[in-house]
Amino acid sequence: MKITNKTSSTNQTSKALRKVFSLPASMRDVAMHYCSGCGHGIIHRLICEVIDELEIREKTIGVAPVGCAVLAYDYWNFDTTEASHGRPPAVATGIKRILPERIVFTYQGDGDLAAIGTAEIIHTANRGENITVIFVNNAVYGMTGGQMAPTTILGQKTETTPWGRDAQRDGFPLKISEMLALLSGVVYVERTAVNNAKNVLLTKKAIKKAFLNQIENKGFSLVEILSPCPTYWRMSPVEAVKWIETEMVKYYPLGVIKG
Numbered sequence: 001m002k003i004t005n006k007t008s009s010t011n012q013t014s015k016a017l018r019k020v021f022s023l024p025a026s027m028r029d030v031a032m033h034y035c036s037g038c039g040h041g042i043i044h045r046l047i048c049e050v051i052d053e054l055e056i057r058e059k060t061i062g063v064a065p066v067g068c069a070v071l072a073y074d075y076w077n078f079d080t081t082e083a084s085h086g087r088p089p090a091v092a093t094g095i096k097r098i099l100p101e102r103i104v105f106t107y108q109g110d111g112d113l114a115a116i117g118t119a120e121i122i123h124t125a126n127r128g129e130n131i132t133v134i135f136v137n138n139a140v141y142g143m144t145g146g147q148m149a150p151t152t153i154l155g156q157k158t159e160t161t162p163w164g165r166d167a168q169r170d171g172f173p174l175k176i177s178e179m180l181a182l183l184s185g186v187v188y189v190e191r192t193a194v195n196n197a198k199n200v201l202l203t204k205k206a207i208k209k210a211f212l213n214q215i216e217n218k219g220f221s222l223v224e225i226l227s228p229c230p231t232y233w234r235m236s237p238v239e240a241v242k243w244i245e246t247e248m249v250k251y252y253p254l255g256v257i258k259g
Helices: 006-016 040-054 088-098 110-116 118-127 176-181 197-215 237-251
Strands: 060-064 079-082 103-109 132-137 186-193 220-226 255-258
Touching: 040 132, 040 197, 060 088, 088 103, 088 118, 103 110, 103 197, 110 118, 110 132, 110 176, 118 176, 118 220, 132 176, 132 197, 176 186, 176 220, 176 255, 186 197, 186 237, 197 220, 220 237
Parallel strands: 060 079, 060 103, 103 132, 132 220, 186 220
Antiparallel strands: 186 255
16 A cells, blocks of 8 residues: 655645735725626725835825715725715815825715716816825716716716717716816826726726825826726626727727826
8 A cells, every 4th residue: 555645745735835815904804895897896906905015004094985985994904084975085185284194095986076076176186186086987876876977978878868878968978087187286197997907907007106196295196997887887797898998998098198
């Protein structure tokens, strides 16, 4: 009978293993409430990875919105406060001015930032407030049931545009990033997406640059992220990420807009 050395075999296997995944220190180890295929979870993690890599967790303050990400503070392991619908830029401005050494960012959806919060974001950007804005654009109202958003593209079907958004009836989609890039107080605007691995990495790079701009006191930075919403797009997660690539980027092209 041949006797094998199981202990030796196990040790060799352990030495060959390489750790490829770990939870960021800035992220809580809890289950998320987001729908299958939603991009919020990916973006949450990217923010946490950047904060860890920059070693700023103990001095970071996030401002959570009203919308699908209203419970962001349940997932982030750093100081986070809540703001009224559309008002995260105002709250962030107040925090940053009182505590200028802190790294302050807002996390906002298209309804929060581009609808009820339009005035807040425009004037905050125009003043050149030294904050970072993460703008998640899924082209639909998520939390309230899938209605048309300011960023809903032409022809897109929603609960309030069942035959598709029509320019004559509903107006045109709002290109917030291009609008803000015209303002003198804005130093950096980039649009990215989380529909594939390459774009996820580019999104992380953009987020890091936006945080570094704040650390270096350069002024206002915004990263717009095209994100899938399979539930209210009435698509599978696979169909949703493809739709970003084939349809959404036609109106919202990716890349650096300013900075």
